[in-house]
Amino acid sequence: MPLNIQAHQQTLPQFLSTLEPAGTRDWGDISAIVMNASRACKAISLGIAYGALGGVTGDYQAEAGQSINVQGETQKKLDVLSNNMFIHCTESGGQLAGMASEELTLPHQIPAPLKRGRFLLLFDPLDGSSNIDINTSVGTIFSILRCPESHVDGDVSEADFLQEGHAQVGAGYAIYGPSTMLVLALGQDVNGFTLDPRMGEFVLTHPSMRIATETQEFAINASNSRFWEAPISRYVDECLAGKSGARGKDFNMRWIGSLVAETHRILMRGGVFIYPRDTKDLSKPGRLRLLYETNPIGLVVEWAGGRASTGEMPMLQATAKSLHQRIGFVFGSRSEVERIERYHATISAAEPFL
Ligand code: F6P
Numbered sequence: 001m002p003l004n005i006q007a008h009q010q011t012l013p014q015f016l017s018t019l020e021p022a023g024t025r026d027w028g029d030i031s032a033i034v035m036n037a038s039r040a041c042k043a044i045s046l047g048i049a050y051g052a053l054g055g056v057t058g059d060y061q062a063e064a065g066q067s068i069n070v071q072g073e074t075q076k077k078l079d080v081l082s083n084n085m086f087i088h089c090t091e092s093g094g095q096l097a098g099m100a101s102e103e104l105t106l107p108h109q110i111p112a113p114l115k116r117g118r119f120l121l122l123f124d125p126l127d128g129s130s131n132i133d134i135n136t137s138v139g140t141i142f143s144i145l146r147c148p149e150s151h152v153d154g155d156v157s158e159a160d161f162l163q164e165g166h167a168q169v170g171a172g173y174a175i176y177g178p179s180t181m182l183v184l185a186l187g188q189d190v191n192g193f194t195l196d197p198r199m200g201e202f203v204l205t206h207p208s209m210r211i212a213t214e215t216q217e218f219a220i221n222a223s224n225s226r227f228w229e230a231p232i233s234r235y236v237d238e239c240l241a242g243k244s245g246a247r248g249k250d251f252n253m254r255w256i257g258s259l260v261a262e263t264h265r266i267l268m269r270g271g272v273f274i275y276p277r278d279t280k281d282l283s284k285p286g287r288l289r290l291l292y293e294t295n296p297i298g299l300v301v302e303w304a305g306g307r308a309s310t311g312e313m314p315m316l317q318a319t320a321k322s323l324h325q326r327i328g329f330v331f332g333s334r335s336e337v338e339r340i341e342r343y344h345a346t347i348s349a350a351e352p353f354l
């Protein structure tokens with residue numbers, strides 16, 4: 001295959017060195033964190049690409065038997081390897097005060113003698129990992145926050161990470177699909193990079209990504225429909241009614257079961273994603289995790305001109321009470337997300353949930 005990188009196409013390091021968002025303090029540190037995260041994503045991508053040949057598919061067997069993470073989910077071997085790779089590639093950079101991961105119950109402290117910095121990194125090292133064994137797209141999600149001044153230099157605590165999504169200084173995801181891509185929300189803009197496997201470099205292929213305002217495609221796990229709130233049932237019923245219903249147009253539906261893959265589809269061709277709060281398990285107010293799933297994806301979506309919501313309020317204004325808190329998530333094309341918010345506002349008042 002010919003090497004067809006165009007002279008005008010920037011690699012990730014070139015892109016980061018020319019971007020200096022106005023008003024962003026410590027840009028050197030932020031771009032170094034992004035570079036280190038991108039290295040982890042390259043390593044994870046390589047591990048995944050070997051599939052069954054690499055001996056890394058299947059469940060993780062801890063010494064004491066099967067391993068269950070803090071979410072109560074069975075860990076895949078690649079969940080554990082990706083988590084370790086992400087920590088390994090980012091903790092020695094000197095920019096981080098601490099980290100939090102979907103796979104770790106407590107925050108990860110930067111060990112001595114490594115230098116500690118002023119930022120916090122939160123990540124889901126392998127999102128959608130149940131798709132690994134069926135060779136379907138998975139991803140990595142990350143979010144960068146400033147560490148509260150009081151804990152720079154000392155150990156970080158759970159409370160340091162409980163910041164609103166608006167406080168993120170940057171976020172992004174990698175998608176390991178037919179090609180590996182890195183999509184970054186930095187400086188109020190969203191840019192997509194494709195991994196050139198021959199050079200081992202991410203190359204800017206999708207500058208200033210924008211989400212279409214209108215759409216006729218929705219994504220929801222309909223097997224949960226009996227647990228939905230009334231506004232969600234109304235919205236989906238109207239989509240299913242198509243041309244002859246209240247919406248007067250036909251809709252298409254997709255469900256991959258991998259948040260990163262659904263996000264990428266919506267960035268590329270519009271759509272709305274719904275994983276609402278429901279009554280399936282009242283101890284879990286939603287499926288997805290606020291700090292390292294819905295906040296970073298929310299920042300990408302908002303900076304790409306879409307809307308990210310809990311269903312009732314902007315996702316980036318939601319406050320976390322704990323590190324692994326779950327929340328309802330509705331995002332994508334602005335007009336559809338706003339419609340779902342309106343349905344919540346009108347129906348919730350008349351017909352309270354729970
Ligand atoms: O991280 C959780 C996750 O795997 C997401 O990637 C995905 O959107 C969702 O769960 C799939 O949920 P379900 O198993 O209900 O389809």
Ligand code: MN
Binds near residue numbers: 124126127128259293
């Ligand atoms: Mn996930």
